[in-house]
Amino acid sequence: MKKTSILRQLPRLTLLALLWVSAGVDTHSLQAQNLPALGDTGREDLSPVAERKLGEEIMLGIRSDKDYIDDDVISEYLNNFGSQLLEVHQEARGDANFDFFFFVARDPAINAFALPGGFICVYSALILIADNESQLASVMAHEIGHIAQRHIARMIGNQKQDMLIPIASLILAALTMRSNPDAAMALAIGGEGIAMQRQLDFSQNAEREADRVGLQILRDGGFDPSGMVAFFERMQNSSRGYSDNYPAFLRTHPMTTERIADIQSRIQSETFKKHVDSPDFQLFRSRIRVLQDESTQGLTDAREYFENQVSQSTAHKLSNPAAEYGLALVALKQNNFTGAQSYLDKARNDATQNSVFFANLACDILSANKQYGAALNQAESALQEFPVSRSISRQYANALIANHEAEKAITYLRDQTLLYRKDFGLQEQLAKAYAADGKEALQHLALAQAYALSGAISPAMDQLGIARRSSDASYYDDAMIDALERDLRERYKDELEALKKKTEKN
Ligand SMILES: [Zn+2]
Known part of the structure; x- marks a missing residue:
């Protein structure tokens, strides 16, 4: 059976996520300047911690999707760019101080969407039609706006910790089924029949809020806010004559004349510096x-x-x-x-x-041609020139491993993990370096760390088990294994309980 791409289906999900609001949403008109909330629904929102957990759980499915573009240089550019936008709107990170993560999916649709917890996807086709950074920024800032205003969290409402995995897997399962994902989605988030008008009101208010936050970010970040209008108009034009192909971004983001006018009136009276890409x-x-x-x-x-x-x-x-x-x-x-x-x-x-893009490609050409020594030299000098580049840093560690300098790679990667404690990719690389150095217990401990950091708790516990049974596990390794296990048990008590129950049933 052909696997349906999850990413192709996801915008529908987020559209639904925004449409399926709980009863009682107040749709009073919004004040322009102070970005008021959409109204108290009289019930609790999904907590920021639970929101992040839900987002991580959905990301686990997305990362293994064939349309997920897993590329260090792309990720570095997009996340640096996103950080620039967040810099001027720190509140977007919320109480839980979300680490935002921006990623690209292969898709011919012109779209972008936000998941719970600070995960933002931009489609390849959207990036390709953006003429300049201000236009790309306008879409990303709008999505940041959805997360900053906690639209999805408010829609889903409060859920118990042990409900999050079932919700996430239901969502993902629904997305991979061709049959009626909408119905499954409604089931997943407990939506009952809600008046259509109310859904539209919520969705349009949410869009307006996201526009306003987005506009503020563009303005404060030194981008050209007219890029927003220009880009939305460009998307509308590109849809002319292709009614079947109407850009999905506009479908999920109804771009009424009123909305464009709203943005235009906001930026009319201001003068802006021209942003240099x-x-x-x-x-x-x-x-x-x-x-x-x-x-x-x-x-x-x-x-x-x-x-x-x-x-x-x-x-x-x-x-x-x-x-x-x-x-x-x-x-x-x-x-x-x-x-x-x-x-x-x-x-x-x-x-x-020079650019990270050039330096990275130079190293890739040498590695692909099996010139490992030259690739290492290239990576070393690139690291001198771009000391904070994550993609170059990764290439350097890989080049060390390819050159049988595993010990040096381990020392380097361990230093990096102290700098970037939440980077699960680094832990994966460290596991590779340990494997090359024949250190079995440490290899599986690093893999456990990688899984734990990406939110995959059950595989993390499995790796800890393998690490403990490894013949080379030292007393010191055992202590580290125990410490990580205690930490995971503490942090994911409910989830592990639920997993245990499920295993007992089977
Ligand atoms: Zn939107």
């Missing part, structure tokens, strides 16, 4: 264009596109370095290492400054 923005888009479709045909299409861009001189054209970078990446994906290197050299030559 980072040169990385276009490199980011070129990379997305290649990664969105890595099939033979997809790569051929991408190459044609980039070749046209180099020879063209139209208004919305890519910069030459970005087009050449795209050609280099396509060549690498086609295992043409010489071609990749030569296009990369051209791109670097034409660019005004």
Whole structure:
């Protein structure tokens, strides 16, 4: 049976999440300046901790989806960009101080959506039609607005901790079923028949709130707020004549004339500095264009596109370095290492400054060509130039492991885990380094950490068991295993109880 992509179905979910409100939502008109809440529903919201837990649980399913773009450089650019937006609106993190996570999904729909707990997805097609950073920022800031205003948490309402996993798995299960996911979703969140008008009111008020927060973020972040209007209009235009293909972002985000007018009137009387895009923005888009479709045909299409861009001189054209970078990446994906290197050299030559995107690709070309020593040298010098780049740091550790310098990799990665305590990817890499060094107990302890950090508690407990039974587990390792187990038992008491009951039943 063909697996239905969860990500393709998700916007419907979030649409429903926003529509399925509990009874009693107050739909009084909103005051412009102070962003009032949508009204007291007379019941408790989902707590921030539970909201995060629910988001993590859904993310576990999404991360294994084939349309999830798991790419360090993309993730680094998008999350740095998102942090810039959050910087000016710290309140968005809420009481629980959410670590926001932005990610890209392969999808031809023009859409973006927010999940509970600070997870925001932007679709590849949306990034590709954004002309500049202000336009991309306008969509991301709007989604931040939904989370800041706790729209989904308010819609779901308070739930007991041990209800969250069933809710998340019901949502994910519903999304993978072609048959009526809407009905399953309604079941999942306990929605009963609610007057249509009320749902629409909630949804439109939520959209207006998110617009206002989004606009504030753009303004305070030094972006051009007219990018919001320009982008929404651009999306509307791109839908003309394609009624079946009406951009999903507009479907889930009803863009009434009133809403555009609302934004326009807010920005009319103000003057803004022109935002200057980072040169990385276009490199980011070129990379997305290649990664969105890595099939033979997809790569051929991408190459044609980039070749046209180099020879063209139209208004919305890519910069030459970005087009050449795209050609280099396509060549690498086609295992043409010489071609990749030569296009990369051209791109670097034409660019005004070096970039993480270039440095990362240089290292990837060498590794793919099995020149591990040279790849390590390249990663080392890139790390000097970009000391806080997470993607370069990851390449450096991988290059050490490939060069049989596992011990050095372990020391380096352990230092990194002290800096980035919540990064489960680092723990996965550390497990790889321990495995290369023949340290079995520590390998499984690191894997347990990785699972625990991503919210997968049951596999984390399994890994702790394997670590404990490893023949090389020292007294010191045992103490660390016990400490992590105590910590997990304390933090996930209810969840582990529920798992235990389920196991006993089976
Ligand atoms: Zn929205």
